[in-house]
Amino acid sequence: MKIGVVTFPGTLDDRDAARAATHAGTMAISLWHNDADLKGVDAVILPGGFSYGDYLRCGAISRFAPVMEKIIDAANGGMPLLGICNGFQVLCEAHLLPGALTRNHELHFLCRDQKLEITNNQTAWTSSYSVGQEIVIPLKNGEGSFQCDDAILAALEGEGRIIARYVGKNPNGSRNKIAGITNARGNVVGLMPHPEHAIDTLTGPTADGLGFFTSVLKALVK
Amino acid sequence: MALDTVAIAQRNPDAVQPFAELGLKPDEYARIKEILGRRPTSSELAMYSVMWSEHCSYKSSKVHLKQFGDKAVKTDALLVGIGENAGVVDVGQGYAVTFKIESHNHPSFIEPYQGAATGVGGIVRDILTMGARPIAVMDPLRFGPADAADTRRVLPGIIAGVGGYGNCLGLPNIGGEVVFDETYIGNPLVNALCVGVMKHSDIKLAKAAGAGNLVVLYGAKTGGDGIGGVSVLASETFDSTGPAKRPAVQVGDPFVEKVLIECSLEIFAEDLVVGIQDLGGAGLSCATSELASGGSGGMKVELDRVPLRDATLSPEEILMSESQERMCAIVEPKHIDRFLEICKKWDVTVTVIGEVTDGERLEITWHGDLIVDVPPRTVAHDGPVYNRPLAKPEYVDRVNAEKVIVPRPSTAGEIKSTVLKLAATPNLADKSWVTSQYDRYVQGNTIQSQPDDSGMVRIDEKTHLGVAIATDANANWSYLNPYEGAKLALAEAARNIATAGAIPLAVTNCLNFGSPEDPGVMWQFAESVRGLADGCLEMGLPVTGGNVSFYNQTGAIAILPTPVIGVLGVIDDVRTRTPMSFDRAGLELYLLGETADDIAGSEWAYMHGQRGGCAPVADLQREMRLIELLVAGRTSQIFTAAHDLSQGGLSASLTEMVLRHNVGADITIANIEVALISESPGRVIVAIDPAKLEQLLALAKKQDIDIVKIGTTGGDNLVINGAVIPLNELRTAHTETFPKLFG
Numbered sequence: 001m002k003i004g005v006v007t008f009p010g011t012l013d014d015r016d017a018a019r020a021a022t023h024a025g026t027m028a029i030s031l032w033h034n035d036a037d038l039k040g041v042d043a044v045i046l047p048g049g050f051s052y053g054d055y056l057r058c059g060a061i062s063r064f065a066p067v068m069e070k071i072i073d074a075a076n077g078g079m080p081l082l083g084i085c086n087g088f089q090v091l092c093e094a095h096l097l098p099g100a101l102t103r104n105h106e107l108h109f110l111c112r113d114q115k116l117e118i119t120n121n122q123t124a125w126t127s128s129y130s131v132g133q134e135i136v137i138p139l140k141n142g143e144g145s146f147q148c149d150d151a152i153l154a155a156l157e158g159e160g161r162i163i164a165r166y167v168g169k170n171p172n173g174s175r176n177k178i179a180g181i182t183n184a185r186g187n188v189v190g191l192m193p194h195p196e197h198a199i200d201t202l203t204g205p206t207a208d209g210l211g212f213f214t215s216v217l218k219a220l221v222k
Numbered sequence: 223m224a225l226d227t228v229a230i231a232q233r234n235p236d237a238v239q240p241f242a243e244l245g246l247k248p249d250e251y252a253r254i255k256e257i258l259g260r261r262p263t264s265s266e267l268a269m270y271s272v273m274w275s276e277h278c279s280y281k282s283s284k285v286h287l288k289q290f291g292d293k294a295v296k297t298d299a300l301l302v303g304i305g306e307n308a309g310v311v312d313v314g315q316g317y318a319v320t321f322k323i324e325s326h327n328h329p330s331f332i333e334p335y336q337g338a339a340t341g342v343g344g345i346v347r348d349i350l351t352m353g354a355r356p357i358a359v360m361d362p363l364r365f366g367p368a369d370a371a372d373t374r375r376v377l378p379g380i381i382a383g384v385g386g387y388g389n390c391l392g393l394p395n396i397g398g399e400v401v402f403d404e405t406y407i408g409n410p411l412v413n414a415l416c417v418g419v420m421k422h423s424d425i426k427l428a429k430a431a432g433a434g435n436l437v438v439l440y441g442a443k444t445g446g447d448g449i450g451g452v453s454v455l456a457s458e459t460f461d462s463t464g465p466a467k468r469p470a471v472q473v474g475d476p477f478v479e480k481v482l483i484e485c486s487l488e489i490f491a492e493d494l495v496v497g498i499q500d501l502g503g504a505g506l507s508c509a510t511s512e513l514a515s516g517g518s519g520g521m522k523v524e525l526d527r528v529p530l531r532d533a534t535l536s537p538e539e540i541l542m543s544e545s546q547e548r549m550c551a552i553v554e555p556k557h558i559d560r561f562l563e564i565c566k567k568w569d570v571t572v573t574v575i576g577e578v579t580d581g582e583r584l585e586i587t588w589h590g591d592l593i594v595d596v597p598p599r600t601v602a603h604d605g606p607v608y609n610r611p612l613a614k615p616e617y618v619d620r621v622n623a624e625k626v627i628v629p630r631p632s633t634a635g636e637i638k639s640t641v642l643k644l645a646a647t648p649n650l651a652d653k654s655w656v657t658s659q660y661d662r663y664v665q666g667n668t669i670q671s672q673p674d675d676s677g678m679v680r681i682d683e684k685t686h687l688g689v690a691i692a693t694d695a696n697a698n699w700s701y702l703n704p705y706e707g708a709k710l711a712l713a714e715a716a717r718n719i720a721t722a723g724a725i726p727l728a729v730t731n732c733l734n735f736g737s738p739e740d741p742g743v744m745w746q747f748a749e750s751v752r753g754l755a756d757g758c759l760e761m762g763l764p765v766t767g768g769n770v771s772f773y774n775q776t777g778a779i780a781i782l783p784t785p786v787i788g789v790l791g792v793i794d795d796v797r798t799r800t801p802m803s804f805d806r807a808g809l810e811l812y813l814l815g816e817t818a819d820d821i822a823g824s825e826w827a828y829m830h831g832q833r834g835g836c837a838p839v840a841d842l843q844r845e846m847r848l849i850e851l852l853v854a855g856r857t858s859q860i861f862t863a864a865h866d867l868s869q870g871g872l873s874a875s876l877t878e879m880v881l882r883h884n885v886g887a888d889i890t891i892a893n894i895e896v897a898l899i900s901e902s903p904g905r906v907i908v909a910i911d912p913a914k915l916e917q918l919l920a921l922a923k924k925q926d927i928d929i930v931k932i933g934t935t936g937g938d939n940l941v942i943n944g945a946v947i948p949l950n951e952l953r954t955a956h957t958e959t960f961p962k963l964f965g
């Protein structure tokens with residue numbers, strides 16, 4: 001199984017995402033923002049970082065990168081697609097997911113080991129978890145506060161499309177403590193915290209993040 | 223202003239020039255005329271003035287810094303020594319590591335965010351310039367009193383700047399210091415350390431060899447920001463009457479630097495450069511003169527080819543601009559197409575601005591007119607050298623004779639309140655308000671970071687090879703005795719590496735002092751350098767490079783002498799490191815090392831307004847035996863945890879250990895009124911499984927290190943001689959200080 005990891009100028013966590021994908025037993029393939037094809041990958045990860053320096057708005061420029069055109073088509077066709085942190089911001093800008101990520105309510109960049117509750121294990125990226133399972137993975141961003149209008153929030157809640165929520169104190173002011181969401185089909189997932197930084201206890205706070213990457217392997221094998 | 227050319231300078235030798243406004247002394251100006259055999263052009267004057275500034279030329283410190291070479295230990299580990307952009311150390315398995323600290327103190331006081339941000343950017347480019355991939359940063363910071371109004375302006379801006387730039391580069395921040403003292407109120411210290419890794423074969427040097435090779439400028443366009451930035455700012459003291467210096471602060475764009483790093487590493491991987499230099503302090507003046515003098519000397523540059531952000535800049539301003547995120551490479555003509563192609567891939571602006579010649583002069587033209595014609599060595603390396611007067615300040619004997627009088631804890635109530643006060647005092651309180659603004663996870667190789675004793679990163683995922691770094695300074699001790707203070711800081715940094723089980727390999731330093739024109743400050747500086755050089759020689763550690771920051775002085779108030787010492791160590795398998803704390807009950811705690819009544823210069827004394835007494839005397843032989851013990855204990859996996867004792871003594875170290883994993887301890891210790899607060903150097907707490915006791919005792923005996931059992935782990939309290947301190951209460955005291963102060 002081949003998982004593409006996209007590098008935009010300013011992407012930071014591409015090698016980490018590739019390491020996590022490899023660790024889970026898939027083959028990681030580098031995709032460059034200017035690539036016009038997806039090199040035959042079965043799934044794609046948009047990793048964290050500051051693509052295009054977060055100029056204008058986080059993710060606003062990346063959304064127009066040549067590689068995104070193909071990724072958007074493939075995702076609309078059902079290909080599993082995970083956006084982590086800046087990748088989540090790109091997915092919102094690309095309208096693959098609703099809402100927007102805004103400045104943390106305390107106005108600081110925040111890096112901490114964050115407890116989450118998995119609330120939907122029916123997606124391509126969360127099937128290795130059980131609903132209600134609590135995991136701890138790093139959260140690290142300056143603009144991670146998920147915002148949307150009441151109608152969208154009601155739809156996300158009603159359709160069970162919130163895949164993870166922050167446990168304990170709301171770290172960034174996200175509505176309904178939303179840490180991650182999915183599209184109606186369950187193949188596209190956006191997540192603010194970083195599962196790729198929690199694949200072993202040597203370098204991460206836990207190995208709890210690995211489940212996102214083993215989940216997609218299961219989804220692809222099926 | 224009309225263009226001043228070499229021809230005009232020859233025709234019009236007596237023109238009055240603003241050398242004093244550019245910071246040059248009359249004799250320095252006369253020396254330039256003597257070198258050139260004529261008056262300098264305005265462009266040459268600009269170059270000499272920035273390159274001969276204190277910041278760039280080390281003119282006041284050079285005569286002392288020589289000791290690092292003269293007293294150097296012979297070691298095969300040092301691949302590149304002092305003089306290049308950063309020293310390079312062999313860490314085995316074909317890997318080389320480069321690391322260095324630099325100061326960005328003055329700009330950070332004027333404009334905290336940009337000052338700190340560009341401090342990170344500058345040191346990262348130094349590391350990149352050696353051919354290395356930057357893998358981590360650290361930032362020792364010092365501020366005025368925590369509750370001072372100006373600290374509330376300066377600190378949040380500096381923290382946000384360090385984070386804003388470093389986070390966006392994708393570099394984990396793995397440690398540093400945050401220290402408060404009145405003397406830093408007008409002169410906060412922002413020291414930034416970067417470490418990078420490469421294969422031996424990838425080392426790059428700043429030299430422009432080979433006539434016909436091209437001089438290539440790439441990265442950001444040149445703007446009017448930071449003209450004479452660090453070089454001018456960091457070469458004089460602040461006073462209240464001068465004009466605003468804000469325009470002299472550079473403005474950074476970390477995105478441009480991130481792209482520049484990846485672009486450069488791709489260029490290095492294909493071996494496309496002969497020499498390389500980043501543009502930092504003194505900008506193009508520095509890069510061209512250093513590259514040329516690193517080679518055979520000859521270089522021609524067409525300055526009008528430099529891409530500009532502001533088309534109105536004069537040639538003098540272009541030569542002096544310290545615009546960030548620029549690099550200068552020497553490229554063979556056969557490689558230039560590929561070089562340009564890689565820059566295009568990364569959308570990096572790139573321009574061929576000149577070529578290496580077989581002459582011995584650096585010649586710079588502006589639209590065809592010759593405006594600079596100098597021997598480059600005279601600009602880059604032959605600046606003035608001062609043997610400034612030095613004299614032991616009168617305060618030293620006076621304060622050394624003072625008796626330190628502080629409350630001594632003996633009853634249970636006193637013990638508890640002492641522990642809680644030390645836990646909460648700003649210098650010892652939990653720093654997560656600061657460190658949570660830094661990304662410590664990016665790159666996925668961080669093994670240790672704040673609040674561990676040292677930062678540790680893995681450099682090979684297959685063999686698990688890693689490096690550890692710690693930075694330390696104890697300015698209170700340096701104030702009482704700068705010679706011992708420097709040695710003690712070296713010992714502490716080395717110990718902080720060794721508690722995790724890494725072996726100290728090399729030393730870098732950032733020497734922060736007041737005005738070198740004050741003989742007392744100069745004495746503090748000379749004594750610190752002598753102490754550090756002697757200490758490194760005794761411990762067998764080479765100094766790989768460093769940085770001097772003078773003029774950290776506002777009016778008559780100089781900062782405490784603050785030599786920040788960084789030690790780099792290697793660990794063959796990061797999986798076997800000794801953690802800082804224990805995560806379970808039933809372990810035994812031992813104190814290694816000897817405790818004396820070392821209250822002078824302690825945090826407890828500082829909290830009680832006491833600045834007197836004598837600093838401890840460093841026993842480096844004992845420190846080295848303790849390090850051997852710690853490394854051997856790690857290798858044979860004796861320790862469950864090991865933690866250094868330093869500021870705040872036993873009280874602070876126990877606080878940090880029990881709070882780390884929320885496992886308490888029951889401690890019994892003799893002579894509590896000394897033992898709880900003393901800061902005697904050379905001490906470590908270790909936690910072991912009781913079954914390992916024989917091994918531990920044998921190691922302590924072999925290395926002749928005092929050892930005493932102080933307690934056991936477990937429970938929800940820290941209990942000291944019967945004084946019960948609930949962990950929740952201790953945690954509240956330790957963690958609420960920073961949020962209360964800084965929101």
